[in-house]
Amino acid sequence: MKTVLLLGATSDIGQALAEKYAKEGYGLLLAGRNLTHLEDISADLNIRYNVAVRCYFFEALDYGSHSSFYEELPGTPDVTICIFGYLGEQERAETEWQECERIMDVNYKAAVSILNIVANSYQKAGSGTIIGISSVAGDRGRQSNYFYGSAKAGFTAYLSGLRNRLFKSQVHVLTVKPGFVNTKMTEGMPLPAPLTAEPQKVASAIYSAARKKKNVLYVLGVWRLIMTVIVLIPEFVFKRLKL
Amino acid sequence: MKKRLKNWGNYPEKACQVHSFDTIERLVSLCSAEDALIARGKGRCYGDSSLAEHVISTNKYNRITFFDVEQGVMECQAGVSLDDILRVAVPKGWFLPVTPGTKFVSLGGAVASDIHGKNHHKEGSFSSHTLSIKVLCGDGKIYECSREQHTDLFMATCGGMGLTGIIVSVKFKLKRISSAYIRQKQVKAANLDELLRLFETNKDYTYSVAWVDCLATGNSFGRGILMLGEHAERKELPMSMMEEPLKVHSDSKFNIPFNFPSFVLNKMSIKLFNILYYHKNLKPVQDSIVHYDGFFYPLDNIRNWNRMYGKKGFLQYQFVLPLDQIANLKDIMKKISEKKMGSFLSVLKVFGPQDDLISFPQEGYTLALDFPVRSNILNFLDELDEIVEKSGGRLYLTKDARMNKIFFQNSYPRLSEFKQIINKYNPHFNFRSAQSERLSIIE
Numbered sequence: 001m002k003t004v005l006l007l008g009a010t011s012d013i014g015q016a017l018a019e020k021y022a023k024e025g026y027g028l029l030l031a032g033r034n035l036t037h038l039e040d041i042s043a044d045l046n047i048r049y050n051v052a053v054r055c056y057f058f059e060a061l062d063y064g065s066h067s068s069f070y071e072e073l074p075g076t077p078d079v080t081i082c083i084f085g086y087l088g089e090q091e092r093a094e095t096e097w098q099e100c101e102r103i104m105d106v107n108y109k110a111a112v113s114i115l116n117i118v119a120n121s122y123q124k125a126g127s128g129t130i131i132g133i134s135s136v137a138g139d140r141g142r143q144s145n146y147f148y149g150s151a152k153a154g155f156t157a158y159l160s161g162l163r164n165r166l167f168k169s170q171v172h173v174l175t176v177k178p179g180f181v182n183t184k185m186t187e188g189m190p191l192p193a194p195l196t197a198e199p200q201k202v203a204s205a206i207y208s209a210a211r212k213k214k215n216v217l218y219v220l221g222v223w224r225l226i227m228t229v230i231v232l233i234p235e236f237v238f239k240r241l242k243l
Numbered sequence: 244m245k246k247r248l249k250n251w252g253n254y255p256e257k258a259c260q261v262h263s264f265d266t267i268e269r270l271v272s273l274c275s276a277e278d279a280l281i282a283r284g285k286g287r288c289y290g291d292s293s294l295a296e297h298v299i300s301t302n303k304y305n306r307i308t309f310f311d312v313e314q315g316v317m318e319c320q321a322g323v324s325l326d327d328i329l330r331v332a333v334p335k336g337w338f339l340p341v342t343p344g345t346k347f348v349s350l351g352g353a354v355a356s357d358i359h360g361k362n363h364h365k366e367g368s369f370s371s372h373t374l375s376i377k378v379l380c381g382d383g384k385i386y387e388c389s390r391e392q393h394t395d396l397f398m399a400t401c402g403g404m405g406l407t408g409i410i411v412s413v414k415f416k417l418k419r420i421s422s423a424y425i426r427q428k429q430v431k432a433a434n435l436d437e438l439l440r441l442f443e444t445n446k447d448y449t450y451s452v453a454w455v456d457c458l459a460t461g462n463s464f465g466r467g468i469l470m471l472g473e474h475a476e477r478k479e480l481p482m483s484m485m486e487e488p489l490k491v492h493s494d495s496k497f498n499i500p501f502n503f504p505s506f507v508l509n510k511m512s513i514k515l516f517n518i519l520y521y522h523k524n525l526k527p528v529q530d531s532i533v534h535y536d537g538f539f540y541p542l543d544n545i546r547n548w549n550r551m552y553g554k555k556g557f558l559q560y561q562f563v564l565p566l567d568q569i570a571n572l573k574d575i576m577k578k579i580s581e582k583k584m585g586s587f588l589s590v591l592k593v594f595g596p597q598d599d600l601i602s603f604p605q606e607g608y609t610l611a612l613d614f615p616v617r618s619n620i621l622n623f624l625d626e627l628d629e630i631v632e633k634s635g636g637r638l639y640l641t642k643d644a645r646m647n648k649i650f651f652q653n654s655y656p657r658l659s660e661f662k663q664i665i666n667k668y669n670p671h672f673n674f675r676s677a678q679s680e681r682l683s684i685i686e
Contacts, residue, residue: 012265012303040306043309047310047331184263184265187262187263190244
């Protein structure tokens with residue numbers, strides 16, 4: 001039986017991915033901070049899809065714990081998906097270093113720390129798929145969320161480098177840029193419906209992109225277009241815009 | 244950000260702030276931060292029962308946390324739908340102990356409405372099969388209640404319309420089946436007297452319900468088709484069904500993509516539909532083996548069927564009258580047929596006895612009718628209320644969007660006990676819906 005490791009499994013995208021991979025018959029390794037919540041998800045997916053599910057405590061910011069966490073897993077998972085992230089508050093981060101640092105730590109450093117370990121293990125095994133949930137916000141820094149955006153830009157560049165390094169070891173790396181998603185993180189925000197995807201849609205797009213060995217996935221095609229335009233705007237114009 | 248929210252009848256509409264949760268921690272923090280909250284699942288109640296300033300959506304709290312396949316005991320979070328439960332239970336040989344006419348309701352909503360089904364006369368309402376319920380009450384604590392512990396909370400939560408607190412999870416007993424099919428018998432009745440006689444002679448059937456033509460007059464007054472059913476044994480199935488005897492239902496096939504203009508449903512089209520429906524059965528008695536989906540949920544096959552009633556929406560009027568009130572039942576039906584206020588589908592059923600605090604069912608006849616929202620409809624329903632009240636009957640809160648509070652107070656005899664329990668578990672009345680304010684349950 002194939003297995004998938006979900007880092008940040010209680011997030012809405014994490015839960016949707018767990019369901020999608022369970023439907024496809026994968027064994028699930030769910031990692032997150034809220035074990036009670038993970039146990040509920042685990043019981044449910046086991047009852048509905050009759051798959052093996054295990055739950056693990058995982059604290060993204062406790063870098064020192066990452067290698068023992070990975071070693072305790074039962075074997076090497078076929079797929080690892082790094083989902084956790086922290087949107088944070090842009091304005092607060094402008095004046096409060098703690099908030100700013102947390103955005104950088106969760107979205108960049110923590111992801112790099114755990115994926116380094118996974119990458120080395122996959123390289124040794126000569127197989128595996130690594131999927132990183134980055135963001136369209138990383139395509140260009142904008143005043144409304146450039147802390148989050150720059151951390152995600154770093155993560156996108158990291159995944160790109162990793163893909164390059166692991167290609168010859170038959171390890172595939174997929175970068176996902178979901179765009180707006182209807183989740184806990186965005187509840188109450190007035191998101192435009194045509195640009196907003198449901199977590200289930202994100203999960204099935206990720207599953208099929210990984211199978212087809214795609215490199216970069218924009219969940220809704222329109223986002224690729226929007227970000228292309230945003231990236232092409234000359235800087236002397238861009239700096240005057242309210243984005 | 245406020246959202247204009249409506250339930251299944253598309254009437255009334257209210258601006259609500261919607262919050263969702265998938266952990267208890269999040270739910271507790273939501274409930275301590277806001278006032279005027281009510282839980283809402285799939286929005287399949289008809290009126291304003293699940294509308295409030297702050298709506299707590301249970302849709303993301305939807306995990307099946309326990310299923311004992313040997314004993315048929317299941318525990319689910321409140322946002323799990325009956326549709327989800329069937330998908331898991333049927334292949335293992337279990338079925339819902341009680342089900343309403345749609346599977347697209349949440350379990351929390353089913354408990355809050357204390358739903359009844361076609362088997363009420365034999366097997367009671369959903370509360371009869373509920374083992375325990377966890378409720379988040381006004382003090383921010385979660386109580387587990389059952390017929391043994393916190394009995395008062397259990398009694399007031401079953402059928403209590405979410406006013407004791409937020410129903411968090413429910414443990415209940417399923418029903419053993421050996422096939423997913425129903426042995427169905429349909430019997431035509433030429434008028435109401437014959438129909439009521441047929442109910443009596445067929446009362447041993449587990450499932451019974453009748454469709455009634457509310458527009459027929461004279462000798463045909465109250466004609467209808469009685470539908471009876473039993474879970475089919477495996478040996479009764481034809482070969483084609485034997486391949487997969489515990490087959491789960493499939494997704495809905497049709498959708499009504501927009502609101503119909505209001506002229507589509509008029510006196511003529513409703514009358515025509517009812518004539519065709521009556522005459523579709525050529526033989527007086529028809530036997531067949533049908534899948535549970537078609538037997539219990541014929542309308543689930545058409546997604547958004549409520550849009551047939553147009554943008555203004557519709558009111559479902561469901562009442563129950565004691566068994567000795569046949570004269571008044573006829574009186575109500577006459578009024579409907581005289582005023583040509585006919586309803587597309589009118590559904591009649593005989594309830595068995597039930598001794599509950601606030602649940603709708605009581606021994607007697609229950610009739611459910613749909614009326615499109617038109618200018619004169621509210622006055623007309625007030626007239627019907629008068630007959631229901633003097634007969635000792637009452638209306639189903641889950642369907643209600645308009646009844647007045649005096650009628651409500653007179654028709655639910657144990658209301659004061661119910662209010663006392665609300666006072667105990669929801670002392671600051673944080674949990675209150677538009678309906679509970681309209682009916683002064685919460686003052």
